[in-house]
Amino acid sequence: MLRVANDKLLSISEFAKLAGTTRRTLIFYDQKDVFKPMKIEETGYRYYSYEPLYQIGFILGLRDLGFSVEEIKDYLGGSSRDALNKKLISLKNKIELRIQNLKQLLAILRQKENDNFQLTDVDFYVVKECFLPDHDFWCSDPKADCSEAEIASSCNQFYQELGTGVMANKNLSGFITDLPQAKANTYANSGFRIIKKIIQSKSQHPDY
Incomplete structure (x- = not known):
């Protein structure tokens, strides 16, 4: 007491x-x-x-x-109530965005758990040729003749701009090149863009 x-x-x-x-x-x-x-x-x-x-x-x-x-x-x-109230509103918006990103990440983790999906199952060094139905993709700026470190840095920047957790989901992602055919021996030096299948409205992501 x-x-x-x-x-x-x-x-x-x-x-x-x-x-x-x-x-x-x-x-x-x-x-x-x-x-x-x-x-x-x-x-x-x-x-x-x-x-x-x-x-x-x-x-x-x-x-x-x-x-x-x-x-x-x-x-x-x-x-200075007006100035502080504006700052509070700005902080509130940042917190709400953070909550939205965390909810997205939680949904992805639940999907990954349910599907027993492992990122190690993906071979990032195998070139595949395939035909896909029309769909919208987020697309990075064009790159060319990059080292492995430069490609990794570009991917990291691309997914950071798309938002938390986007890389971990199962929607189609990869690279698109200007090669007429999928030739592995010329792939490393070709021009390319990083792509990611859109799963949300464009208003929630940056423009590319």
Whole structure:
């Protein structure tokens, strides 16, 4: 059971425990005039009431999101609410995009688990000639006469721009070349593009 100082107020250690923070953090915010205690005795001991627990939680949340002490101070003082609200909206959009990407990755992992699909089953060094039905593909910029390291770097950049988890799914991917036939001895030096079958609307991916 928590000991209540002065019959109604909490000591700084008790309040810090309730707020999920530290005594040092509360002293820091007091010194920066961001979050003040209810009472400071002549001995220097700080005391807090229960009411501002929500406010300190809000402040700690803003700090976790990357807001500076000065930004939080201005916001609480009402001098820059519009600017901070815009930043909050921007962060919200980034978080929502991250959640969307994680959901996509989770769906891919579940598909991989269900189908027992292994990336090691794919031979990236075998040239195959095939005919495919009409379909839309994401396509990289043209490349030519690349080393293995340059090809790997191009693939990495291509899939990063497409979004999290795209490389791991089973939809058709590979290279398209300008060779008249699939000739393995000239494939390495030919011009090519990296391709990936589109599984979502174009509005969710960059243009190529």
